[in-house]
Amino acid sequence: MGDKVKEHPGAAGRARAADHPASVRNVVLVGHSGSGKTTLVEALALTAGAVNRAGRVEDGGTVSDYDDIEHRQQRSVQLSLVPVEWNGIKINILDTPGYADFVGELRAGLRAADAALFVVSASDGVDGSTRMVWEECAAVGMPRAIVVTHLEAARADFQEMTRVCAEAFGADDPDAVLPLYLPLHGPQGPDGHAPVTGLVGLLTRKLFDYSTGERKESEPGPDQLPDIEEARNRLIEGIISESEDETLMDRYLGGEQIDVKTLIEDLERAVARGAFFPVLAAAPAADGARQGLGTVELLELVTGGFPTPFEHPTPEVTTIDGTPRDIKPCDTGGPLVAEVVKTASDPYVGRVSLVRVFSGTLRPDETVHVSGHGLADRGHEDHDVDEKIGALSTPFGKQQRPVTHVIAGDLACVAKLGRAETGDTLSGKDDPLLMEPWQMPDPLLPLAIEAHSKADEDKLSQGLARLVAEDPTMRLEQNQDTHQVVLWCLGEAHADVALERLRSRYGVQVDVVPHRVSLRETFAEKSAGRGRHVKQSGGHGQFAICEIEVEPLPGGSGIEFVDKVVGGAVPRQFIPSVEKGIRAQAVKGVAAGYQLVDVRVTLLDGKAHSVDSSDAAFQTAGALALREAAADAKIHLLEPVAEVSVLVGDDYVGAVMSDLSGRRGRVLGTEQTSGGRTLVKAEVPEFEIGRYAVDLRSLSHGTARFSRSYARHEPMPPQIAEKIREQAKEAS
Secondary structure, eight states: OOSOEEOOSSSTTOOOEESSGGGEEEEEEEOOTTSSHHHHHHHHHHHHHHHHTTTOOOOOOOTTTTOTHHHHHTSOOSOEEEEEEETTEEEEEEEOOOSGGGHHHHHHHHHHOSEEEEEEETTTBOOHHHHHHHHHHHHTTOOEEEEEEOTTSTTOOHHHHHHHHHHHHOSSOGGGEEESEEEEEOOOOTTSOOOEEEEEETTTOOEEEOTTSSOEEEOOOTTTHHHHHHHHHHHHHHHHHTOSOTTHHHHHHTTOOOOHHHHHHHHHHHHHHTSOEEEEEOOOOOTTOSOOTTHHHHHHHHHHHSOOGGGSOOOOEEETTSOEEOOOTTOTTSOOEEEEEEEEEETTTEEEEEEEEEESEEOTTOEEEEEOOOOGGGTOOOOEEEEEOOOEEEEETTEEEEOSOEETTOEEEEEOOSSOOTTOEEEETTBOEEEOOOOOOOOOEEEEEEESSHHHHHHHHHHHHHHHHHOTTOEEEEETTTTEEEEEESSHHHHHHHHHHHHHTTOOOEEEEOOOOOOEEEESSOEEEEEEEEEOSSSSOEEEEEEEEEEEOOTTOOEEEEEOOOTTSSOGGGHHHHHHHHHHHHHHOSSSSSEEOSEEEEEEEEEOOTTTOOHHHHHHHHHHHHHHHHHTSOEEEEEEEEEEEEEEEGGGHHHHHHHHHHTTOEEEEEEEETTTEEEEEEEEEGGGOTTHHHHHHHHHTTOOEEEEEEEEEEEOOHHHHHHHHHHHHHHO
């Protein structure tokens, strides 16, 4: 493989750093919550540590082990990095959360990796969300393999799971999803379950026994060979069909025995190209054992069959002004181009950034340029600054071990990047560059919050700013209409984690309050009003009278003011005062306290006094006139209507359309898309979709996605509007 991972001088146990991209593999683990990803990572780290250290285990670690939210949540909520070494190759294992609320962490892992391991539980099968991620990987040609876990479960059937995986993942070519090994079973226990004790390699016809906690290789007996020949022949045909040697299939069908070495080389090339997807089995080591079942085979596949960073195309890079820049893939001597794929806060060292280097070499204490994408719509501060980076390190259990440099293709943690956020680009200070951002899901569940106390209020804005800097799937909104602080999240679990981080990490206690929708008011009919503000209390009094007419206008017209005063009934200098008073009252509302819109207010007449009239008096009269006109007219409450697009599997289209209709929605149409999915478009009042992110996930078993955009405001049904008016009266 050329240059290998090298041990840098220093204390024993110091973290290794790769000195050549060919000696690095970046692998992301994908699978639903409970599939066994984290357990598998621990098993791989145990196997690699035990073998590499002559019996002494070197665990991997996470970017933020100090974050104990996962322990309280009893599930992974963030991306973690576990670097291990196998046969001189550094493997950066990126463990992702399986719960849908943390899909932003999953996408960050996909961005940082060059290949994916899909972890499937033998007891649970393949869920719809995992299928969707597979399709995303297929769209960009990412190499993939499948690992079946939980083989110890009752009724677990590896061959049946292989068939399920071929059906779920091999829609175009089921013969491209095949097992490399078959499990070996021990004697049946009292419950009738025969535990998996080893594996048989289909290509090599070797047995690998893990029953003692150590992998032991042997030859199969004559009675075992017939059982594996059918699976072996199918595997060979699958490999040959993806071979770049077009003569191989003819030779094989002609009866030639293809050399195992040739088959393995073709297999590795097909896996690296994303054309063949092997299925393997794995299980954690028993207590006291050093190797988990299938972990050696998996590490060998990753190091031999998964691509090096050289084969990962660099995302699009531009200069700060948008000029395209051609960057050679994984050039360690090229211009620095790195990306922050995760941001976390350490109570001892401050902000820690997990960085993937795509070009150049990153070194401690150098000044880099930090380019943000200006996600102002999500509450992120725009930035384009130079920063001096702190120490470089790699996770090692619960510690961070320092490294002297990070080359193109590798990942590491960077300390003290005070302004860098997740998704930002790091580049040379004299050659600022910007990487194309990866796709982030839109947060669509609103969480309205208020500071619990005055002390919390002082810290709230800073805590929220740090929260969204770490997690670009959150959006911070300061709603000017409802005067609420709204944190938009991906789901309830995402919201729970946000609140917990605010409390435990930033010391901010908040109260969750009902989320208010931005309503409007308008006149449903023409009306007239007279504003009379006359007071005399010694000295200069107050005198202003104005008469107005109000009529409705089409949606989106705003407030239109027309002056039709004749004969100087209202002096010219006070006409702007009347308009100012009317507009100020319109902002406050005239019926239920919501902003008045889409009316024309015409000033017809009035009276003034040579001494007692003033700007303030006519402002007050204008406001009174508008209120009187509203008191004698029918007022509509307008609610915002969203245009909603739901991408859902064909099996759930009927349920989704029925649910939308039950939310006062109007289905506009459907459109068939690829992958057995339908795009349903509808208009739905925003009152009805506050929790749609949660409800749709439940309705579609996590397989549907939706987007929303503001369409317009329109009148609410009278019965609902009346309830809101009553609530407004009670509140006042």
